[in-house]
Amino acid sequence: MPDEHPSKCPKLQSEEINRDPGTCKQICEFPINKQDEIRRAYLIIGPYQPKDIVYPYNDDTHCHRFQPSWFVSHKDWLEYSPSMDALYCLPCYLFKKPIGHPGSDVFISIGFNNWKKLIEKQTSKELENNRLRLKTSIECARWLAFQACAFRGHDESLDSKNRGNFIELIKLTSTFNDKVASVVLENALGNAKYTSPTIQKEIFHILANNVRNAIREEIGDAKFCILVDEAWDEDTIALTLKNEICAVLSCYNLHIENIRGQGYDGASNMHGEWNGLQALFLKDCPYAYYVHCMAHRLQLALVIASREVKDVHQFFDHLVNIINIVVGSSKRNDELQHAQAEQVENMIASNEIKTGRGANQIGTLQRAGDTRWGSHFQSICSLIKMFDAICKVINTISEEGANYKQHGDVEGAYQVLTSFEFILILHLMKEVMGITNVLCQALQQQSQDLLNAMHIVSTTKSLIQKLRDDGWEPLLASVISFCEQHEIDIPDMNARYTKGRGRYRRQDDNLTMEHHFRIGIFTVAIDFQLQELKSRFCALTTEFVILSSALNPNDAFRLSKIVDICNLVKKYYPQDFTEHEQELLESQLRHYELDVIKHPDFQNMSTISELCRGLKISGKSKIYFLIDRLIRLVLTLPVSTTTTERAFSAMKLLKTRLRNRMEDELLADNMIVYIEKEIAGKFTIEMIMDEFYSMKNRRQA
Template identity: 35%
Template sequence: MKRNGDIASLFRKHEAKAKKRADLIDEEAQIEEEEPPLVEPHPVPTPVVEATNEEQDAPPEYDADHLQYDPGLRSPIASYDVNEQDAVRRAYILKGPNQCYAHDFPVREIYGKKRHFNFVWFHKYQWLEYSVAKDAGFCMVCYLFGSGTSNFVTDGWRNWNKADALDKHVGGITSAHNKAQEKYNLFVSGGPSIDNVIVKVSNESEIHYKARLTYSLRCLRYLLNQGLAFRGHDESEESSNRGNFIELLKWLAENNKEVDRLVLKNAPGNCILTCSSIQREIIHCCADETTKRIIEELGDDHYAILADECSDLSHKEQLALCVRYIDKLGRVCERFLGVVHVASTTSAALKKAILTLLSDHHLSPSQIRGQGYDGASNMKGKINGLKTLIMKESPSAYYIHCFAHQLQLVLVSVAKGNDDCVWFFTQVSHLLNIVGTSCKRHDMLRDVRAQKIMEALELGEIESGVGLNQEMGLARPGDTRWGSHYKTILHIIGMYPTIHEVLITLGKDPTQRDDWPRIHAVVGAFESFDFVFSAHLMLVILGYTNELCLCLQKRDQDIVNAMSLVTLAKERMQKLRSEGWEEFFQGTVVSFCNKHSIQVPTLDGKYVPHGRSPRFYPDQTNDDHFRREVYIGVIDKISQELNSRFDEVNMELLICMSALNPFNSFASYDAQQVLKLAKFYPKEFSTMDLIRLEMQLGTFIDDMRRDERFKGLETLAELSIKLVETNKHVLYDWVYLLLKLVLILPVATASVERVFSALSVVKSKLRNSMCDKLLNDCLITFIERDVFSQVSEEDIKKNFMSMKTRRVEKK
């Protein structure tokens, strides 16, 4: 028996065959009324299921009460004698159809092979069919609606002497056969509603079912918002802690009598709605509805993609994807779309994962108008990089290297390119290794700082108040987060006397004798002018770049404003180089050294490096070294790196974007630059569209400069929101379209970085075995909780009920 066609066609074929058999039987009954049979039917006893050896040699016997009419003959089989019956059967097999029903063709001997089956089985088991081609019995309902793995479906049943196999195949209530029979009956009857598809229930039962579903949903929504685990280590009723979900549902029941009346122990045994599979299905519905809101908000509009890969706690490489678009209110939005496990990080594998995720959410790659990644070679490669492969799908999907990542590369290049910076960060690492090796030393640091603060408060040197004199620590900075380096250096300078006292105490403590060589070396470096000078210089430079980094990581930051921030950072560096030496050296470094009794070398004296051999340094004065080599050298290096790495500033595309900047009443407006910008998007602006845009621009700029509502706008994002508020985005539709394309271009991949931060919260050490689907669903609801909060319970429950058939309760 082979599977061919769908279930409906097979069922129709089966029904046609049954109707044909019924018509033949009716026709033969009419013939029998007109022509009496030639031979009277022989009354015979009912055959047994299993025959002995003697019975096998005996002539076949038949039960006249259960004997059926053969559809291939014009008179009953019983009208022939025994020998004629065998001949007729052989002739019918040779000339008849390839397959027929056993209860229509009750064969007991075929080609000399004796079969010990009883055709009464085919009345008791209506699902049993006989195949002449394979000489075996098959199950019709399992063939149509089952899994296809049973022997009654694949090879057929031939052990006629083992009739108990029929009952074994039927099995219990939850067997595969009964499930297939249930689907068969449902298909025949047309199917009831989804709420009571298995059993007919009352309206009260439906109300109770949906109430239990609502309470389970509310508990899961709370846990999803907080990124907490659902299941417990032991969820049995004897356990004192059955997991967050059940314990929260128990707490809800204990504080609400209506809830307690319906859930947990008071719910039907098959409808508690607390098992892990139900939890995962509800969570998936929550994530599905949240993503649906995001996709509806995006619509068919253009968008940009932001992607990055990172390994999670279980060492799986995860690719996170975010989309950047303009919503209906003209606001820039960056939303998390999903996370995908990738076995390879090649550009082709990443492209396939991204396009698959976009396709799952019915987003067309041709609508991509921007890409934002880090600077890895598999991302920005000009030949086979991810950006190149995506641009083959959408030529206007322009790539922007993450500004925040480029800023990190600038600082890393400076730190590795200057000997004094390398020595300084090495000493900081040694300091953190000594102070941060044990909780005891951390406590010493806190106690000494608290004591010094109390003394300063008593002397009136500092003031008390809310938010002042907070506890500080020395956290180890991240390798790729130079904003954390700024915080560490700030704490070192702010806690300098505290750290110094703790180091001296440790250097004199006999119990710390094993660490004395390291402690004494760090104390010597800590008290040196080289350390203090480098610490203050790094504090100033990292302080300037830290503000830039924080600005670049804003969700609504536009590319034009980011370019202006980079330009401002360059100007501040140049001003610090040309005018800031005296104030920095005398006002900051020297005053700090005098306060903490650190010897300041004379500027015209010979430079002697602290803790390093002078043979590796040129013969120079302190002024040459500290001012020319370190101070000016580091600032020049940063300026050079800013110019070389932020090459997007010099791109013609981004230069043209500044022509739409509303700052200072559109002072930088240039119609020709705007038209040139529109030519970068040929699919959106044809030749005729460029003419319409040119005609709109003259009216647009005059209107913007005269309208008081547009005074004081500083960024393109503010201009977009104001155009929608005043409904002028409809009047100047071509200008607004170009403005949206500019705002879509990503500035930084901060949204993707936030995904990885949330990943460490959701997939913790106690939840490191989460499947990829559950992880994705939990991340969507946790990261986009503002969208998730707008999803109604009814939408989630409707989605849940439509996933598959639901059993309300047993009768």
């Protein structure tokens, strides 16, 4: 074999440097005064690694032989002898002496050529590196999915300063672990980096399928309900929606006859009596009872009540205009916060307010959302709290306005803001929406039962009625006190009220200012609110709800009646109880009445869901299994579609302007992993990796 580096050792004779480690002399065989020189020469030349030769098989099966790729992974020390078909260690040859023990001279003079053993060891190492590399990719993909972050970058080349969140997160992870850094990205094999978009999609698909299967397993053979909301850019015909829903249910072996509840909004294609989605399902399953989303009902009640009363409708228009003026830019928002800080300092100096940790926080004026009337309550509260600061900002804008239009808009807003009528409606809406906000928040809970929701609706109506009967005097006193504090003109309540101006004004000698404010605004606004709540939620006072109330543990099971519970089963759930079970249910109810209803552990329960958990924990669900089954069926009825609304909110986070080309399957996988992150976080990395390798005939080593 020719010498690869003949010019690097000119002082030594060619016969003294034998490049083949299998036939060369041992260092100890050279004259002692030349040994160091020989060592330096070999170190300069480097390991002998012939590559352009044919490596022979060393067994009859022709399965194993030397692999030239080993030169790459061990380039600093590995040598190969063509004559001996064995590998050697250059540092061992130069500095280690055989000591006579078996195996001590393998890498020095004898050579190692057990390729099968070496390949198995190398395969195990590659397998370990591949799994570590894949584990890093899965962890990074799952973290980005939980945070609703984009994966890919505009330029993922090596020269790019930002290669996308996925690759950049892998790089960040590698900085904390040298073992990870040694196997990922550029240190990985070209065909096993596990960073391509295809790999990302497969990881997502595995996570999403595991989440879907976990949900399906949780449902088991139990009855279930469906919650549906539609997007505007899709075909939302009722029959199309039904076919799509049936396809999904069939995919997971969920039968339509097991549906026991439907929850949609009030759109005609959903709740139509003849051709709506709920009617189509009722034809296939007469026990799939439809419940119009209660949160949507409340939304409609608030919107219509605000539009029917002209003064209240104008108030909300003015409110939106004032908010847009005050927080319309970052500069104005900074001025508002600066004005609040000055106000707080002055009030602290005059001992009007106390200091403490977390007290006197500086905030901003909350914007009201068109589709979430709970946000209007926050806007009203923040306006009352920051009234002085808002007036100061409006005056500043009026003085520094860029043009006459801006001057006029701001001065008009200031006149409205400092009018007695605006302040009155402001405080009235705070009282009314403070009451309805409790119901609004309760209906948006992820877990809410129909009976408890009905109870909150009832208390909301009672509180609004009480406000109408007894709330005028306290409200007027609060409004007058507020006006005096902020130097707002208070009209004479006994003066005549004049409507309109100029020749078109109308005046009634019997109509006073107090009559206008109390009857024309206060009473009318509350009456419209009560009317809408009663009309929108009247369907709850049906026979079904009345009979279901017999299961309610509230007030020490005050409404519990055996007859009502039996009638509930016979009329609404005959498919779920045989005739024999209906007879047995009555016997169980007699024992239940003496056992559970009188038991001290069940006395303080207020909702039917608490009762269901209590029966499960105490083990009484096995004794009264028919009652437990009935309770679960009642709990299956949906209250609101806030779960689907949250899915649309998640879609806004995931499918942004920069990610609008995402495929439907990837979007669906991404959404279910993000929404059900609690479930997705329970799957182990090893489980995901094993499923990933089983998807295709992948190279694991």
